[in-house]
Amino acid sequence: MSRKPLVVGNWKMNGSRAANAVLLAGLKEAGPWAAEVAVCVPFPYIAETALALTGLSVAYGSQDCSAHESGAYTGEVSSAMLADLGCRYAIVGHSERRAYHHESDQLVADKAKAALAHGVTPIVCVGETLAEREAGQAETVVRRQLAAVVHTLTHCIGEIVLAYEPVWAIGTGRTATPADAQAIHAVLRMQLHAATKKGDAIRILYGGSVKPDNAAELFAQADIDGGLIGGASLKAADFAAICAAANRRAAS
Numbered sequence: 001m002s003r004k005p006l007v008v009g010n011w012k013m014n015g016s017r018a019a020n021a022v023l024l025a026g027l028k029e030a031g032p033w034a035a036e037v038a039v040c041v042p043f044p045y046i047a048e049t050a051l052a053l054t055g056l057s058v059a060y061g062s063q064d065c066s067a068h069e070s071g072a073y074t075g076e077v078s079s080a081m082l083a084d085l086g087c088r089y090a091i092v093g094h095s096e097r098r099a100y101h102h103e104s105d106q107l108v109a110d111k112a113k114a115a116l117a118h119g120v121t122p123i124v125c126v127g128e129t130l131a132e133r134e135a136g137q138a139e140t141v142v143r144r145q146l147a148a149v150v151h152t153l154t155h156c157i158g159e160i161v162l163a164y165e166p167v168w169a170i171g172t173g174r175t176a177t178p179a180d181a182q183a184i185h186a187v188l189r190m191q192l193h194a195a196t197k198k199g200d201a202i203r204i205l206y207g208g209s210v211k212p213d214n215a216a217e218l219f220a221q222a223d224i225d226g227g228l229i230g231g232a233s234l235k236a237a238d239f240a241a242i243c244a245a246a247n248r249r250a251a252s
């Protein structure tokens, strides 16, 4: 089964209109790529990012979305609004939201459902903490997080992108070894297989301190279909190099 590699930049709460213009111009110069490439930017910058990417094959999206349709939810952004702005993707369940905003597995699943209802593809993040890994619970935790999404989306589960992001590897400079990452990806792939006949077609990204010098080895693993990139997505040259590493997988 050939899955088109996908590399997604997660800018987190970084950027300014001026800095974004430089970064996006850098990407414009570096592309195009055989892999699919997207940037998930802070809400206020979505519209301007859309304009800057006009005519390019780089997609864009958000870093979260509301589980609600519309109404009295001050500060939230609905997936209908994201669709209105042309977003292809919305990250949901990033570990920073699970940790700092106490998002439960079920809330993450509800957000994924809301995104899909408006044609926005959720990039569902799962991952264990260091304590959970050291306690031998990595598989149990990611399987539990994915199970909520499988249960909620039922026959639509084939429409998601999944991202395995071990919490201890995010922004720390510590990366899972390619073999360790592949082992969890294989577990997640089996779980998707059990849930849907389309399990083989679902892309599973790896995220956690992916850099130009480790991307190729990670992307060479059988079940790693690209990356969710935080820090390194803020430098056009680094992000472009990671996209090029995914290009090689696309070509192989």
Ligand code: PEP
Residues within 6 Å of the ligand: 010, 012, 165, 169, 170, 171, 172, 173, 207, 208, 209, 210, 228, 229, 230, 231, 232
């Ligand atoms: C992320 O925030 O999704 C991430 C993977 O961050 P970093 O690449 O900086 O570890």
